[in-house]
Amino acid sequence: MKERTSPRRELAGAFAAGLLVVLFCAALLWRNPQFFWKDDYQISILPVFADVARSWSEGHLPLLSPYSWVCGNLAGEFQYGTFSIFVNTAVILIWKLPLAFAQQAAALSIVHLFVLGAGAFLLARGRNLSAPLATIVALVAALNGWIICWGASDWFGALGAFAWVPWAWWAMERALDSARTKWRFLWPAPFVYLVVTGGFPYTVLMLGLVAAWLACKSLGQTGRLSSLWPLSLGVALGLGLSGPAWLALLDYVQGSARAAQLSLAAHWQWLVPPAALPGFIIPGWNAAWTDFASRSVVRPAVELACGTVPPLALAAGLVSRRTPFVRQTKWELALLALVLLISMLPSAGVFRWSFRWLPLLHLTLALVAAEALAQFHLRPTWNWVLAAIVFASLLATYLILPSDASVPRYNFPASLTNPAPLDRGRLYLSIYPPPENAYWIRNHPAPVGQVTRPGSTSMWAGVRLINGYSPIGAAGVARAFGSYTHGEIDSAMAHYLLAHEAGAGGLLARIGVDGIILARESTSPPPSAGEWALVFSSEEGRIYHRRGASLPAIRPVESIDTLPNDKWAKAVVQVQALTRDELRAEVDVPSNGKPALLLVSRPWFDGYRAKIGRENLHLESYRGLIPMIKIPPGRHGRLTIVFRPWWLYWGGAMALLSATICAVSLWLARRSPGIRSN
Numbered sequence: 001m002k003e004r005t006s007p008r009r010e011l012a013g014a015f016a017a018g019l020l021v022v023l024f025c026a027a028l029l030w031r032n033p034q035f036f037w038k039d040d041y042q043i044s045i046l047p048v049f050a051d052v053a054r055s056w057s058e059g060h061l062p063l064l065s066p067y068s069w070v071c072g073n074l075a076g077e078f079q080y081g082t083f084s085i086f087v088n089t090a091v092i093l094i095w096k097l098p099l100a101f102a103q104q105a106a107a108l109s110i111v112h113l114f115v116l117g118a119g120a121f122l123l124a125r126g127r128n129l130s131a132p133l134a135t136i137v138a139l140v141a142a143l144n145g146w147i148i149c150w151g152a153s154d155w156f157g158a159l160g161a162f163a164w165v166p167w168a169w170w171a172m173e174r175a176l177d178s179a180r181t182k183w184r185f186l187w188p189a190p191f192v193y194l195v196v197t198g199g200f201p202y203t204v205l206m207l208g209l210v211a212a213w214l215a216c217k218s219l220g221q222t223g224r225l226s227s228l229w230p231l232s233l234g235v236a237l238g239l240g241l242s243g244p245a246w247l248a249l250l251d252y253v254q255g256s257a258r259a260a261q262l263s264l265a266a267h268w269q270w271l272v273p274p275a276a277l278p279g280f281i282i283p284g285w286n287a288a289w290t291d292f293a294s295r296s297v298v299r300p301a302v303e304l305a306c307g308t309v310p311p312l313a314l315a316a317g318l319v320s321r322r323t324p325f326v327r328q329t330k331w332e333l334a335l336l337a338l339v340l341l342i343s344m345l346p347s348a349g350v351f352r353w354s355f356r357w358l359p360l361l362h363l364t365l366a367l368v369a370a371e372a373l374a375q376f377h378l379r380p381t382w383n384w385v386l387a388a389i390v391f392a393s394l395l396a397t398y399l400i401l402p403s404d405a406s407v408p409r410y411n412f413p414a415s416l417t418n419p420a421p422l423d424r425g426r427l428y429l430s431i432y433p434p435p436e437n438a439y440w441i442r443n444h445p446a447p448v449g450q451v452t453r454p455g456s457t458s459m460w461a462g463v464r465l466i467n468g469y470s471p472i473g474a475a476g477v478a479r480a481f482g483s484y485t486h487g488e489i490d491s492a493m494a495h496y497l498l499a500h501e502a503g504a505g506g507l508l509a510r511i512g513v514d515g516i517i518l519a520r521e522s523t524s525p526p527p528s529a530g531e532w533a534l535v536f537s538s539e540e541g542r543i544y545h546r547r548g549a550s551l552p553a554i555r556p557v558e559s560i561d562t563l564p565n566d567k568w569a570k571a572v573v574q575v576q577a578l579t580r581d582e583l584r585a586e587v588d589v590p591s592n593g594k595p596a597l598l599l600v601s602r603p604w605f606d607g608y609r610a611k612i613g614r615e616n617l618h619l620e621s622y623r624g625l626i627p628m629i630k631i632p633p634g635r636h637g638r639l640t641i642v643f644r645p646w647w648l649y650w651g652g653a654m655a656l657l658s659a660t661i662c663a664v665s666l667w668l669a670r671r672s673p674g675i676r677s678n
Contacts, residue, residue: 010125014118017138021117024143024391025110028398035398036109036153037102039407043435043455043486044071044469045156046105048080050417051459052088053095055580062088064580064643067459069603070478070487071468075244076252076605079157079471083245084197086115087160100414109152112163117142119166120363124370126170132383133370136309136390140366141166143394145283145305146358149403161198162206162359167191168238169210175230176218183669185230185237189662192238197245202351204246206360209339211235217331240658244651251606251647257473258350265294267346270353272304274344279304280311280365283397291406299405303355305397306362307390310369317372329371336364408440412457413447419461421451421536421543425550427512427601429466430454431494432519432541435486451540452519455487466513476604476624477511494524502527510560511626512553512601514546553578553601554585554639560597562622569633571596581643587612591634600627600641607645613637 028035037046048071055062062082063075074080081087094107120141124134141147151159168191175184195207211231218227239246253259269290276287279301288296317325326333343357373383422428435454438444449457455469467487470478477483481497482490501507502516516527519541526532527544536543556571569590577584589596602608604621610629611617619641622628627641 010122013125013131013134014121014138017121017135018114018118020135020391021113021138021142022110024139024395025106025113027395028148029106031399033106034102034409035106035403037105038404038409039154039436040469041105041154041156042101042410042412043457045080046101047416047456047459048074048469049091049104049108050095051462052080052082052091054462056088056092058580060580062580063648064605065459066578066580066602067462067464068456068468069466069476070473070483071456071470072603073248073252073474073605075248076474077470077472078201078245078249078252079155079199081157081160081197081199082248083242084160084194084199086194087198101412105153105156109156109159112159113142113147113152116147116159116163116166119164119170120366123166123170123173124367126173127367127371129370129374130380130383132380132387133373135387136307136373136383137363137366137370139387139390139394140306140310140369141359141363143307144359144362145301145303145397146355146362148305148394148398149302150356151359153403154407155200157199158203158356158359161195161200161203164191164194164198165203165206165210165360166363168195168207169214172211172214172231172234175234176214176227178222178227181669181672182230183665183672185233186662186665186669188231188234189237189241189658192235193241196239196242199245201249202356203359205351206357210335210360213331213335220331237658237662240654241662243654243658244648247647247651247654248645251645252474253350253472255475255479257479258471266352267348269294270355271346272340272343272355272358276301276304280306281308284401297406300401302397302401302403303358305394305401306365308393309386309390310365313369313372313386314365317369317375321372321375325372325375328375329368332364332368332371336361336368339364408436408442410435410439410449410454411441411445411447412449415447416449416453416457416460419463421538422453422461422463422517423515423545423550424461424463426515426545427464427466427551428453428458428515428517428543429489429497429508429513430487430517430519431498431522431524432488432517433521434484434488438519438521448540451536451538451543452517474605476621480623480625491523494522498524498527503531509546509551510557510599510622512551512555512599514551516544518542518544551601553583554641555599555601557597557599560599560622560628563597566597567594568597569594571598571631573598573639583639583641585639586637587631587639588636589631589633593633595633596631596635598629598631598639600629602626605643605645607643607648608641609644610639610641612639 051065052062065072065074075082090111094104117138121134121138124137171187171191174187196204215228273287279285283302283305284300286298286300288298291297339357339361343354347354430452432452432454439448453465458465469487471485482493532544533547535545552575554573554575556573558568558570569592572588574586604624604626608619608627610619612635618630620628
């Protein structure tokens, strides 16, 4: 029989489980205040979220960022949760507090860990597990080795999305409960939305796997296809609510480096090796893992840390309660085995590094282990003792074992919020070595970044750089300049640009680059002294400015190399306003029979629209790098250039329709007599 409890009591228990997770994180921060701040969190996530907070303060949806060309399309990058109400609310509130970089990262991660722990508690309670057993599930789900050492302190998008997976799982099980009202399809919608918009494609796959598994389980138990309609409708509504997020990703990834065929070696990196499996019980167990460089590295299996109790409880259930235990949990055991197998197999397509499935593996393991413990009918006191052992085991793991041995940390000072010595009015190309080697704190303990601004760190101070962190490497400047994930450009390309394309008529001038940063470690030649002036030099690097005033954002040209047989009128352009997704200028084109051609110094993304007055203009890209606009002769007036991609309209329409269906259904449900609140 299912235990009947009040929703208020269940939420109080979930809140308490979340607070226990917060207490755990406070202990980690007491030991190491920078525990949650390393690698991608430093060079990508945190500076981008600083710009997201800036964008909202300016009154703009953070679709684009003017402070990086490689990482300029924040919505398309997906990992920044552009369309997640929860992520954006957390960022806005946290960035209003006077916190240091590491404290901002910790606050953002802990908020999501609280949500993850609370959701896992509710998921376990929804399966009629006792409060102490549900607490074990919450601790393992939120504090396992992969979530803490990777999701919460490096790849925040993984945590931002997975925090809602237990909630979505719980809601989908409620949707499949035929004892509930016909409106039960509403439960999954908001949580599916929060998972998808959280910003991690891997987690969307996990959600899909759980949904498919629940559907198979329901069919196996009921034998009726009609039992699936609430689940299917609820998931569809959630996908509709998140439409702008996944449509933006699908559009942005086309032609990108991530969409290109990966090397075979990448598919064999970061698989869970069979020799590491004892790490589920002993996280200090050493085994050989294949890292990002395809090297075999012997290291502790800290990613497998789950509090020691769950794998032992699973083993005890299989040995001592074999038949009843397997009969009761056969579906969960099948899911556990499938996810474990996936995490050990080479990755497919763009979803490399199969160990990213470990959060779902830990959650499933915790649920199965809790079911095993429930069959032993232990006294509540003993179950609370086991929960304490899980807590202590995980805490000891992170206090004893290194949590960041595989990724770099950087010494980024608080002064990076200050643009000096760079000029906010100029667009820079920064040439620096791979930061994960050159600027790793063990190789470069001194503060770094004030000059070179690696990755997306330019966003902290609001200075404009071509460079930026992008795992997608979208078509355009990222691919044309050979940009790598951490923002550095290919050394041969850097040499070519400075030697052949830095002059007055070169490619850099055509796209609007009027500043160059050369790191001390760079072997590229300095730009021509006739065109460029050295304006700053330090131990970190040198800064060059193109002589004369900075280049305007909208520039008329009389000839262009991609259209060598055409000549263009010399239009008069007066730039009036520049925002994230809109540019305005007064334009006057002579009536001499020739059209004008304008180059816009913004990274090209499919979705820009241009008009003068009410007349739509022909807009295309220059080499896929920047927008290029043709204006008929004799035209004059207000030129407006806006970013309004198709996916924003269609995704917005999907979200509005889904929200309307949810709102109307909820209103009808509230009016239905005898509706159950739980």
